[in-house]
Amino acid sequence: MKPDPQHERALVEAVLARAPGAFERLVREYEGLCWHCVHPIVRHADDARDVCQETFLRVFRHLGQYRFESPLKFWIARIAHSIALRHVQRERRIGGDAVPVAPDDDAADAPAREDEIDAFDFEAACDDEAAASRLHAAIARLAPIQRSLLTLYHIEELSIPDIAAITALPAGTIKSHLYRSRLRLRELLEAPTGAAR
Amino acid sequence: MNRRPHEHDQDDATPIDEREWALQEQALEDERRGTPPTGDPRRLHYRVLARRLRALPDAALPSNFAWETAQAVERRARAEARAFARFRRRLYVAFALVYASCLLLVVALSGIDAVLPLRGGSSLRWVVALFACVGVSLLLRGGERRKTGSE
Numbered sequence: 601m602k603p604d605p606q607h608e609r610a611l612v613e614a615v616l617a618r619a620p621g622a623f624e625r626l627v628r629e630y631e632g633l634c635w636h637c638v639h640p641i642v643r644h645a646d647d648a649r650d651v652c653q654e655t656f657l658r659v660f661r662h663l664g665q666y667r668f669e670s671p672l673k674f675w676i677a678r679i680a681h682s683i684a685l686r687h688v689q690r691e692r693r694i695g696g697d698a699v700p701v702a703p704d705d706d707a708a709d710a711p712a713r714e715d716e717i718d719a720f721d722f723e724a725a726c727d728d729e730a731a732a733s734r735l736h737a738a739i740a741r742l743a744p745i746q747r748s749l750l751t752l753y754h755i756e757e758l759s760i761p762d763i764a765a766i767t768a769l770p771a772g773t774i775k776s777h778l779y780r781s782r783l784r785l786r787e788l789l790e791a792p793t794g795a796a797r
Numbered sequence: 798m799n800r801r802p803h804e805h806d807q808d809d810a811t812p813i814d815e816r817e818w819a820l821q822e823q824a825l826e827d828e829r830r831g832t833p834p835t836g837d838p839r840r841l842h843y844r845v846l847a848r849r850l851r852a853l854p855d856a857a858l859p860s861n862f863a864w865e866t867a868q869a870v871e872r873r874a875r876a877e878a879r880a881f882a883r884f885r886r887r888l889y890v891a892f893a894l895v896y897a898s899c900l901l902l903v904v905a906l907s908g909i910d911a912v913l914p915l916r917g918g919s920s921l922r923w924v925v926a927l928f929a930c931v932g933v934s935l936l937l938r939g940g941e942r943r944k945t946g947s948e
Contacts, residue, residue, distance in 0.1 A: 624867035754850040
């Protein structure tokens, strides 16, 4: 959905004027986007919820500094993304967790399978629950940044430049992450026994 | 330009097979438009992937998240405002104590004559100015309280 600058300005001004219910309206409008920025990175639902709340607290505190130079949704998403990354990095420092925020390059690239399956039943593949659970497990194993980019691109339907504005990653890096993670997941879907890496 | 820790130079250098990328994008577009599923099996696999990604059994925020967050933010904002008001009051008291101590020190060191000129007629203007400042300050604070109370 394309942001409406006039609507955003009115909403921001209402929140700054402390109009009753205005901030709740703002949260309701952007909570989905915030969740899609945070949850793929943080993973644990309770933590993700806390990070979302921290994001909106930060938004409330700094809304007066928002200059309408970019759409409000990108400004909020940027805050959510950076808080989520900091949260994961803090957790890794505390817990000594070995899950990298960025992907492991050794595991990421493999030659695409050339032996294509000739007869492909699309509907059956969509209903294949075993393949679905393999896919979910593979998505869970992706690096947080790749999960986040897939979510923003596929679910939020943001363009690569928009995602670049949110994540501060170069567009080429985003494209590379999307390409490699989708390639891996496609290979996994093609593997008949789920034996793909 | 500063680079974040999750950025790898190697990512930028990863060769992208543009034909494969085009397949990925076409499959996503097919899925969004709902076109009939035909054609290259790889493209269809990417389309399955696009469909699965949209249907991920993702945990979601509770339905009352917006209300709870707004309440929590309000509570925190009020607590911060109270803490700031407390800090400001303590700062005023500290300043008053410092001024009083200085005055006492001056009297102790130089005697009461050092502050006697304040009793002169010319200092009346300063006393009036002082009371005016205090009065305006109290009026402004009262107005602010009434405004906050009415919200």
